[in-house]
Amino acid sequence: MMRWLAALLLLAIAAPMAAQDTMPPAPYAYTQLEDPAQEEQARELMHTLRCLKCQSQSIADSDAPMAGDMRHQVRTRIAAGESSDEIREWLISRYGDYVSYEPQISSTTWPLFVLPVILLLLAGTVLLRRMGRKS
Known part of the structure; x- marks a missing residue:
């Protein structure tokens, strides 16, 4: 019974996929x-x-x-x-x-352009402070 159910489910999933490529x-x-x-x-x-x-x-x-x-x-x-x-x-x-x-820079994509710059500035600030403490 489970095999028949699995085969039926597989057929139900495969039929639409096969139709797309035809x-x-x-x-x-x-x-x-x-x-x-x-x-x-x-x-x-x-x-x-x-x-x-x-x-x-x-x-x-x-x-x-x-x-x-x-x-x-x-x-x-x-x-x-x-x-x-x-x-x-x-x-x-x-x-x-x-x-x-x-x-294109838009209201939804601007963080993708701005965040890397902010992270680089933050990392640079942290590095400069650590280097200043060790000297």
């Missing part, structure tokens, strides 16, 4: 744009965007289906005449700040 890739996921200038613009932008599934690769380098969808979006929007900044802003609004390798 979708064909988006048309521009692996196909370059015909205009070399537009393709170069797309490639430059894709190298600055993070794959949300891989987390350590850009969407230009990743083979994840989600990265393919993002490459398709970038190429489609560049072919439609949008600028790289407009596309980046759209992707950030859709996926959050994490998608960009070039983070």
